[in-house]
Amino acid sequence: MKHVALLTEGTQPVSEAVVKQHREYLTELRQKGLLASSGPFENITGGLLIYNVAEFDAALEIIGNDPIVQNGCRRFELYTWANQD
Secondary structure (H helix, E strand, C coil), X not given: CEEEEEEEECCCCCCHHHHHHHHHHHHHHXXXXXXXXXXXXXXXXXXXXXXXXXXXXXXXXXXXXXXXXXXXXXXXXXXXECCCC
């Protein structure tokens, strides 16, 4: 089971410093095996994150600790994904 976070425009502007912190956070998640894939959308503001965690609450904690969310630059919707891989 995986969980997918859909990031959309937040209430605060995005700064280079927050983007740097966000990317460093994603690198840590990848190194721990918690992040399967991620990337921005090209035609709208936001992006998609796919987590390798079985529990919804674990994914909620991960996205809640993301600097881009904590700083109000992005809002999120979190879904459990029954991928077919």
